[in-house]
Amino acid sequence: MEPTPILTWTLQIEIPVPNDVEGLLTEGEQAVASFKTFRDSATFTNKRLIVRDAQGLTGKKVEIYSLPYGAINMWSSENAGKLDWNSEIELWTRAGHIKIKLAKGADVRRIDSLIAWAVLNH
Secondary structure, three states: OOOOEEEEEEEEEEEOOOOOHHOOOOOOOOOOEEEEEEOOEEEEOOOOOEEEEEEEEOOOOOEEEEEEEHHEEEEEEEEOOOOOOOEEEEEEEOOOOEEEEEOOOHHHHHHHHHHHHHOOOO
């Protein structure tokens, strides 16, 4: 039986790290890579995954999720090769199950390797 995710995020293409992410970083934390999401961005740092979610019609209200890599117990990636537009990555964390859907143009291997680097080095 498939676990029901507590959160579902959709990552799209890799983008330059947004300027406003800098204000979210702690001492010694560095942004490594960012991806466009449906309404904002997701940034991998050397310590955690930060997902920003602009809300409302104006997008002025922003919800920020912070997932420390140490909270990830296991992950999986699923894709059917270069023509698969339904790739996804699932994370099992101390907080619960998180599903990351990958839109067309998102590189599942790049994201999978970022998660492996993050989890296995922390």
